[in-house]
Amino acid sequence: MSNWSNRKYIIGAIILIVFITIFIKLFYLQIFDETLKQSSDNNSQRHVTVYPGRGLIYDRNSVLLVCNEAAYDLMLVPRNLDEFDTLSLCHDINISIEEFYEKLEKCRKYSMYRPSIFHKQINSSQYAVLQEHLYKYPGFFVQARSLRKYNEGIAAHILGDIGEIDAKTLENDNYYSGGDYIGKSGVEKSYEELLRGKKGVEIFLVDVRGNIQGSYYDGKYDIPATPGKDIHLTIDIELQRYGELLMKNKVGSIVAIEPKSGEILALVSSPSYDPQLLVGRARGHNYDSLLNSPAKPLINRAVSSTYPPGSIFKIAIALVALQEGVIKTNSYFPCDVSKVACHGHPPANSVARGIQYSCNPYFYFVFKNTIQRGFEKSIFKDSRIGLNLWKEKIMTLGFNQALDIGLPGVNKGLIPDSDFYDKWYGKHRWAFSTIYSLSIGQGEVLVSPLQMANFCAILANRGFYHNPHILKKIDNEDYVGENTKKIFTPFAKEYFEEAVKGMDYVVNEEYGTGFYARLSDIRVCGKTGTVQNRGKDHSVFIAFAPKDQPQIALAVYVENAGFGGTWAAPIARLMIEKHIRGYVNDSIFEKRIIETEILSNE
Template sequence: MRKLLLPSIIIVAASLLLIRIFYLQVINDTFKLKSDNNAIKIKYEYPERGYIYDRNGKLLVANQASYDIMVIPREIKNLDTLELCQLLDITKEDFLEKIAKAKVYSPRLPSVFLPQLNKSEYAAFQEKIRKFEGFYVQKRSLRDYEVDFGANIFGFITQVNDGIIKSNSYYKSGDLIGKQGVEQYYEDILRGVKGVKYFLKDKYNREIGSYKNGKYDTIAVQGEDINLTIDAEIQRYGEQLMINKRGGIVAIEPKTGEILALVTAPSYDPGILVGRQRSKNYTLLYNDSIAKPLYDRGLLAEYPPGSPFKILTGLVALQEGVIDENFTVFCRHGFSYARGRFMRCHCHGGALQLHRGIYESCNAYFGTAYMKTINKYVKPSYAVDVWSSHVKSFGLGQYMGYDLPTGRKGSIPTSKTYKRIYPNGGWRSTAIVSNSIGQGEVLATPIQLANMMATIANKGYYYTPHIIKKIKGEKIDPKFKIKHETTIDKKYFEPIISGLYDVYNLGTARGLKVDGIDICGKTGTAENFARIGGKRVQLEDHSIFVAFAPKDNPKIAIAVMVENGGFGATIAGPIASLMIEKYLRKKITRTDLEKRVLEKSLRSEYAKLGGMPEASTIETTPKDSISKIKDVKTNSAIDSTKKKIN
């Protein structure tokens, strides 16, 4: 028996192997399709990407036909290189470079030779295509932008690179993929599914019929349409208000977490990243290290939040029981503390309680409230962690989980922060009191500040901000329906909201009221330093404003950050008031504020950063490139200064 065991194992194993080979080669031949088979030609049919609409059904992004010239290097024969170059308006050097790249990819497989021809370019090439063996046309679908705003929201479409091809078998050379914005985040939904057809070839490389009578062919499936939460009108309006300025605006619907507007400035017309000039235009945008039009300041820029952070300082102090509504601080336009600590203040001074402390934005009041919070506990390190935990429950100091592919955490310090800064210990509340007014080690992004105001409007809860409202045929991620509760009791929000309401009536924003709309808001001014010529220089402060409206049953929460804009009520405050009125009423009555904002240019301030010429256009294009970038749809130079407000 033992003598027969080994031969039996060998015979059984060999039989199984032969059966498997027979199955793969005779019965199931799908592996032939996956191999580099010279006898089979593969053709792809590319579906249209899903359309993109705003929350009200307005079409934002559609599609247009595009044509790529593909090349199979091994099949090139008797080519008149000069005629091809003249026809396609390329140089011989360009031709040689493209052919060399195609050969590296594969001599036998097709790759893109020249992408994104328009209809007239395609027609001219199609007339003479018979002369150019080895070349053929692949029809694709490119984006057709129906609006000239929202570039940071949409992202753009670009060709896949080698890294993507290697990591994802779906993509082949020349395929398009979404980058940045919703195009990237919802790529799998928007792209659809390619159709595939297999053809047999003879020894002369001619098609002689479909493979297996089309048994393995598939049809293309169009991408799903999506509706964004964005309101197109206030998005457009926000971008117009931010012309000649830098910063971000984020507006959120408090009761749902839906993002109503996501503005970054400077921005650009999304249409310039379509067509044969896409690569050139993208390079111009990418290389502008001063204006950074590709940098989404609403999601990525981390700023000291300034006085809006006093709202959280007050809420934490109330929750910890170290103050109440009647707690009084005497302010002499600042306050002194142990070891010579001093904090300047711009309020009217005198005895202040919580309500007046909010609407006059008293540094002394909130500095005192913060130190009482820290001093409540014996160990300052433990106290800081308690304070930090409260603040983080509002979504600050962490990634928020929204459905866009970029973001920053901001910074809310903990005991670990100060162990690094003060390795020998010995620090007290006086050393970190700047946190109380949104300076110190505190940083936040505009979307975090907008979410903070949505949370306050809701009196203690928020939903994760998101930009998707509806996906045709599918449900949105259920995580956007989860309510996040803060660590602050609901009863403490009432006195804070009362103070925020009187910011418009009695306080720092009293000149920004909109008749008939009860707005709760808070001005902010954050110190701004930059390194110029190797020296740390203090520049004009950042202008900050946060708000929500109406006071009862809030429908919009907003954060506005304008770099180098000065006091919060100077530029950020008017923008917030205008955005709120535009959303709630669909019109503007404060035309005086609108005129002030539109005429305000901060180019001279930005000229201090890297020597930008004061007269350069920074609002929608890179520095000094206004004459270089063309709108592929109208072939006219982009000039956002010509945009009109309806």
């Protein structure tokens, strides 16, 4: 009897201990432990990302170039799915039943518990219909975002585009989530952090079917989105439009700079495209079409393409020789066509006349004096030293460096040195006679149209430049950066004056090769270039105006257009006239340039 009584007390004690333990645990969970509460909250809450308005983009005159349009993404949390009329949803968003199941499977693979995009970029009319029926589709909700609208239909290579973030970028930047949009090219990419703003979060209460029941604590814990910053570009959109018109049905580029500031006034790459093509659900299809086009319209030829500069490079050759003291401003060299071919012209008895006549033998001898200076008895060793010293000076004119203008894909070009030729020919197996084509801007030297325009700005300023740039203001405040500093070159001003004199002769005197750039009441200074090519020669022209108080410096490069004075020079003239006057006097001349078709045979 006593044994049973003892066991009874023991069993009772065990049961009491178990109940006390459970009570303590429940008390702890209810009073002290937030985990259960959080788990419950998570089952009844939905965190919805609030996308900020992306910053607007204006030109230098406050013309709105890029704005935002409302768009909506249909989101899905697969765990919350329940039976519903799938055909009705397909009808509302205009997709097939096959597409429905493909999208559903993609969402399930991403996560059963986290929301993901089921159908992106629903337009306003579809959104209105969907909102009426959304309560019937458990697990689905709509998230607002915005798409870009490119108002002018031009300047695609400057403005760029936005698109869905790729896996590699997503992995390296924890700000973004899958399905977010990010700048892909142009200023949309370069100034992504300024334009994107900062995302916010809204927290909603949802029922077991995933339907929103209201704000969580009346929005007390919501985080508001911070809008992106508006930016003003240095571009004059009307000059940009005119440049694109002049380059219609031609291949090449125009870069125009304001010399006193380094602000880029126009940056034209042709062929181009309407940036609105890369907006919306058709973006992928349109991008593939542009990418596979033989005309290669996606390439920004103004900054990414490099070419031999042709005869415009003779000015740089002369400046280095003058500064190094191997020639004088009044040096004479014969037009010896046994050295290199040339065209008939009067004797070049100065650097300015050499530039005016674009005499090839003249600059052959100028370059020879620069490269072979008698540093060493061996012409091979002597040429190595001379070439490297020459390259040091040439680079101070903005060549062989990627000018940070605020656009992606800037190419630094190539100014060859002794190491370059050693790889080609072997050490001490080349000399001036191997590389003399550099003297006329041919051979291995490669320069972008941007660098050509910057060089022209240096000439206009007689020896200095501001780093070319495309950003002018951020939220209506002037952008202050490295671009405000003057960058001085190591050449005497008198040598620039000699070069400018020659450029004046090129346009405004007899035997000048750039007479098609002449304007009666605006003093234009320029230099032609005709670049030898496997097909038809390329046409090149750099110019600035007016001569004494320059407002614009530009480079025009037209592929396969032949002589630089025939096509590139007239285009430069029209751009100068349009910028300075605001209109063009000779409409017949203008019409001929616009209507002429010159397609590349590359």
